[in-house]
Amino acid sequence: MTTHPANADSILADLAEGLPIGRVPATLYGNRELYEREKLNVFARCWVFLAHESEIPANGDYVLRKMGEDYFVVVRDEDGQVNVLFDACVHRGVQVCRADSGNTSHFRCPYHGWTYDTKGNLVGAPLWRNAFGGLDKGSNGLRAAAKVDSYQGLIFATLDPSAPTLKEYLGGMAWYIDLVFGLNDAGVEVIGAPQRFVIAANWKSGADNFSGDDYHLGTLHRSVWEIGAYPIPFAANMMGYHIQASPGHSLSFSMAPTEDEPGPKFFAFPERLTETFAPREGRLSAHQLDVARRARVFVGNVFPNFSILALPIIEDGADPTGVLTIRTWQPIDEGHFEVWNWFCGYKNMTSEEKAHSYRSGLATFSMGGSFEMDDTEPWITVARNGRSTAADVLGLSLNYQMGMPGIGIAHPVQDWPGPGIAYWTRYEEGVQRNMYRFYLDMMRAEPGHWPDLDFAPELIPGSESYGIDRLESLR
Structure with a gap:
């Protein structure tokens, strides 16, 4: 790895060298020159x-x-x-x-x-x-x-006339957006205006986290389990899949191994609502419905800065209710971004169901929410160290090796019904490496030229399939 003085080209060279072995330069999170290039190569070009x-x-x-x-x-x-x-x-x-x-x-x-x-x-x-x-x-x-x-009602735009179509850009991620936003014909609507609040951190920390950083749940969010705000035991919550849906776009599912497993179904949306969920020709397949039915948590990021989260939350001792939030990590500079946070619900939910979901979201994922405040402090220090002299001089690189061959219990899954590359369990960081590979490609792309959107995944030829049948042995 190169050392000081850090500039955009040297940081990108370090990223290109480090990604194949699961290393990311710390200066990626705090360099001014790199941020100026991001505005042109990422935010002025991507959807x-x-x-x-x-x-x-x-x-x-x-x-x-x-x-x-x-x-x-x-x-x-x-x-x-x-x-x-x-x-x-x-x-x-x-x-x-x-x-x-x-x-x-x-x-x-x-x-x-x-x-x-x-x-x-x-x-x-x-x-x-x-x-x-x-x-x-x-x-x-x-x-x-x-x-x-x-x-699915989500409006995107790009400033680049040479950009691929939105559907091409989303690639396999569209399949997963369908099973959150397209479970019935009523569709989803925003509940209230977006919240906005500023965090003294780099925008990539939010995108990285929502790409599927589940490893932090048992430490940073431990208090959420202790106060009884989340209905799934930690060990069971970590059972599920990490999916590199398409270049740059990643997600994570906490998922029950079978439809009969106790616990919330369909992210704990109300049962009256879930009775309206059904496959529809050309719009939602039986496979998508089955994944959604067993899903407890969906968390994902559409590159660069659009994140989706659906999960069950317990409010005031009541039964778990599904919370659906979408958010963007709007850059202000290399050390600050503004969170734009919307809460959503299905249009055919009752006003009481929407209000319950909204209150549960406010208590957890909002400017005063328990999950939100947990995340903020670590991201602030990531940005501070990313722009530090020591990180530059010492050549600090961050470890993104979880789930690579021989590291941890996560393994590729060959029988996953959806697009992309799936790993079982959620002890895995390929989802973030997928984000940074595409980031690197966009940062190096010449004007008018786009990276190849055909997937070149981190597959290990002949690797063993670790699917839901391995749940008991991994507990």
């Missing part, structure tokens, strides 16, 4: 999550969101089309959207009054004939994202 369709149901509805550090207006125009518009007037670059959300027919710049419709077209300005008579309005509209698309 970035912005909003859920339920937040802008009517024509004229809009929300103000971010891609990297930059603000964009996500708005449904008069034809029902969703547009993603850079929030900068083309006259002087002034922000034209002055509210986090609302409904409007036009956006008017407060500086000189240039006015745009919900498609981003320039439609006029004060004293137009005197000031700009003869100017081509058509070439002076708000700048838009290169591509906009949605999947």
